[in-house]
Amino acid sequence: MLKYSPSSNALRMAKQYLQHEFRKIFGDIKDDKTWKKIDRSINNFNKREDDGVFWNLIAAISEDLKLKRVYYILSSTKYRWTLRQIKLSEILLTGMSPTINKYTIKKFRRNPLLFAQAWKKDKHMREVIKKTGFKTHPARDHFPIFIYKTPQGLQIFDGMRRTLLASIKNKKTIKAWIGNETNPKGKSLISGGRCHFLANIHEQANNHNKSLDKAIVRIGQEIMTTYRNGHETLTKRIAGWSYDPKIKQIIKQMEK
Numbered sequence: 001m002l003k004y005s006p007s008s009n010a011l012r013m014a015k016q017y018l019q020h021e022f023r024k025i026f027g028d029i030k031d032d033k034t035w036k037k038i039d040r041s042i043n044n045f046n047k048r049e050d051d052g053v054f055w056n057l058i059a060a061i062s063e064d065l066k067l068k069r070v071y072y073i074l075s076s077t078k079y080r081w082t083l084r085q086i087k088l089s090e091i092l093l094t095g096m097s098p099t100i101n102k103y104t105i106k107k108f109r110r111n112p113l114l115f116a117q118a119w120k121k122d123k124h125m126r127e128v129i130k131k132t133g134f135k136t137h138p139a140r141d142h143f144p145i146f147i148y149k150t151p152q153g154l155q156i157f158d159g160m161r162r163t164l165l166a167s168i169k170n171k172k173t174i175k176a177w178i179g180n181e182t183n184p185k186g187k188s189l190i191s192g193g194r195c196h197f198l199a200n201i202h203e204q205a206n207n208h209n210k211s212l213d214k215a216i217v218r219i220g221q222e223i224m225t226t227y228r229n230g231h232e233t234l235t236k237r238i239a240g241w242s243y244d245p246k247i248k249q250i251i252k253q254m255e256k
Contacts, residue, residue: 002229004051004189009081010074011046013177014058016143017070017158018042021061023140035139052192052229059191069157071191073148077228078186079179083144086176088112088167092153096160099132104164116167136165148179190227195238199247213250220254231255 005011019039029035046054055075062070073079093110095101103125108114118125145159156163159176166174198216205212223230239251 002052002232004055004075004229005046006075006077006079006186007081009083009177010079013081013146014055014074015042015045017058017074017146018045018061020140020143021066023137055189056192059189059193063191064193070146072188073146073157073179075189076186077188078181078183079148080182081177081179083175083177085173086147086154086178087173088163088171090154091147091163091174091176092150092155093163094156094160096164097132100129100134100160100164103129104160112163112167115164116170119168134161134164141165144175144177146179147176149181154178187226187228189229190223190233192233192237195223195230195233198234199238199242199244202247202250203244213253216250217253220251224254 005014019042022038022042023029023035029038045057055071058074059071062068063072089112091112093104093108093112093115096104103118104110104112104115108118141162143159143162145162146157147154147159148157149155163174198220202208202212202216220234223234227233234251234254239248242248
């Protein structure tokens with residue numbers, strides 16, 4: 001049976017990610033007691049529901065809503081995760097928004113310390129960035145950021161705003177979950193939604209032909225080999241629940 005959570009720490013991080021994002025999505029809730037109840041509910045979600053349902057919720061928030069790689073990285077069996085304080089000088093900044101990226105990536109070359117130095121001196125930069133909505137959020141600023149080790153260095157994949165805030169407050173370190181690759185052959189999960197999209201393309205296509213079928217089969221074959229739940233999701237969840245015999249036939253061809 002497929003084990004969706006690659007590790008206890010990855011599961012813990014995924015829950016923290018939901019707790020953080022829900023505070024952003026439902027920012028009108030100010031009552032601490034309410035948030036404690038929501039946090040408890042999130043912590044017990046995977047016990048009430050199937051583990052796969054929990055991870056598909058992570059995918060829906062991180063991929064579909066936020067367009068982030070959180071689901072892809074956290075669901076991977078490549079990484080071992082540890083929680084510790086890390087020096088800001090060790091961190092590589094990543095994308096946040098087109099406006100902020102002009103400074104963090106293009107001008108300051110992903111260096112949080114250079115950003116902090118300029119923040120104090122450059123009034124125009126401060127005004128431009130503040131207009132994007134960049135500010136502190138006490139209800140969620142305490143959550144650890146997420147970092148993983150890449151060939152280029154330690155790269156943020158969630159927590160850019162918190163990192164920039166720490167840098168302009170002259171903090172030397174920040175609390176972070178850090179992923180080190182321990183299994184190069186490890187694979188990530190793919191969400192049910194992305195697999196279902198193949199069925200949607202076929203169903204909603206204006207021009208059904210063999211070229212379309214071949215393209216869907218080719219993508220499906222890639223999904224089956226690239227993602228650790230790809231075969232199961234396509235054959236059981238998509239084909240198994242589909243009422244369309246053509247979709248069942250196409251997914252059967254993916255297994256050849």
